Amino acid sequence: MGRPKRITKGHIVYHALNRANGRLRIFKKPQDFAAFEAILADGVARYGMRLCGYCIMSNHWHLVLWPRHDGDLTDFMRWVTVTHTQRWHAAHGTSGTGHVYQGRFKSFPVQNSWRYLALMQYVEANPLRAGMVDRAEQWPWSSLAIRCGGEKEVVLDPGPTRLPEDWLRIVQSAVDPSQQETIAHCIKRGCPYGSKQWINQTATTLGLESTLRPRGRPQKNS
Template sequence: MARLPRLSIVGCPQHIIQRGNNRQACFFAEQDYTVYLDKLKDSATKHNVSIHAFVLMTNHVHLLMTAPSVDGISQVMQNLGRYYVRYVNQTYQRTGTLWEGRFKSTLVDTESYLLTLYRYIELNPVRARMVEHPAAYPWSSYQGNAGDSNIALLTPHPLYLALGNTQAERKSAYQSLFLSHLSENTIQAIRDATNKAWALGDDSFIEQVANTLSRRAKPLPQGGDRRSKAFNSSKPK
């Protein structure tokens, strides 16, 4: 089956996932995380792309970004990906690919899902049982969005800025978001939309994306299992 073209709309946030090939590690030492983030900042600045949230896991990364051009995020990821592969291959005297094909992405409905994506991304180390609280993981945006760190890579989204009138108010309100858990349905919806290149949002947002880009932005309705007796017996004779 031919893969769908990427969903990309100027000014609409995107959730990005890029995995190591065969789910293998793509970060091996503390320096690797630093190199990746430094190059991400350089590439994002070059293409005027805003980074709102991120987490670097051992074998994959999550990013929440907004671009002022249709291909801005793709340009950032291509530039970053090529540079980081060269760095890893030279540093560890290896050859071949590092990433598992194309990065995955989805458009994010700001009102319905944006702050949920912030939390989903920064809670990854907690779901992986690497830490008990996102503040304990050093390679995510949580310390910048909720803590005392000033992470130059980050550009707050307007919806994040609306959490309070001052930085202290915003960080306090943001911390409060983490007092409630993300439901399994929400987590699965985010995973499905990102991995399958659908839009992530309510019905009106998905319809708007489909109309704007002239392509489906959600899966087709599920039919019966064509191999099942129940399905075959329900067909007209």
């Protein structure tokens, strides 16, 4: 049986992620990171995608996207992934040798509330959490670097919720453990991130009811 078609509505914020096949380090040199940022910039212009935040790590990346129209998320992500795969193989002389990514991208919808801010903190603090830098803004391959004055081709959208003026301090502080755990669960299951009522409504709208159910076979009544 084929995988179910995703329902991706416009005007909903999504977190999107993809990992390299076999956790391969596909981003090693600055040129590798810059090449992906160039693809992001091109994709934003090509599809009119609102890119609120991003972070590129050595073997995966996080994007916070706010599509304008139904289906835009899928079209944008397909183009970004396919284009990067083709250019990565061309740059490394590995065309025809296998997959760059482990599969299609993972995503989950996010409520426009304080949870959006929690997600943005989670994404932009990723290098700090991984111990790769002492301060989050020192990682050059993220939207936080742009917010701190870095010059990039990538154009950021201000998003549905304005970031606080002390945003850098917030990103530098520890992510709330309960929210970090919840976001990690949403990444794994693809379930909506928000209030209970919003989660249930959004799961119904987007056909994500299965992501809210416990995995495994239901227990039989004795």
